[in-house]
Amino acid sequence: MGVVSLYQTGIIRHLPDPPLPGFDSDRVDASGEAYETLKTPDSTLGIASYGATLALIGMGGADRATRQPWIPLLATAKLGYDGAGAAWLTAEQISKHRALCFYCLLASGATWGALAQAVPEARAAWRSLRS
DSSP: OHHHHHHHTTSSSOOOOOSSTTBOHHHHHTSGGGGOGGGSOHHHHHHHHHHHHHHHHHOSOTTHHHHOTHHHHHHHHHHHHHHHHHHHHHHHIIIIISSBOHHHHHHHHHHHHHHHHHHHHHHHHHHHHHO
16 A cells, blocks of 8 residues: 555556556556545555554453453454455456456455455454353
8 A cells, every 4th residue: 555655645656567468557556446535545544554553453451252242343344444445446447447456456356365364353252241
């Protein structure tokens, strides 16, 4: 998201893509949809959102699933929300722009990877709440 925000705010003029067909990060990130919400670059909103997610992931101690089960449950719910947004934006890249943003796909993959890692702790937190 940081590299894309540099592009969307005009600090850099080009987002280099891997030499593979289908990638055109410049076209995707310069689209009207990228500035639709609050008339601001979506990458900066993404950074703020991921910051909140990171705060939730880092909150609490090692025993938070039993002592503060709301933290892993909320963190996993936020990651699920982030993952749904990432899936939506990826589908939009394919359907509307007919191009992919390499950096956006990296962020999506990281989001889904983090969600997969959060689920076991959320299950433990749910069990703790039920007992």
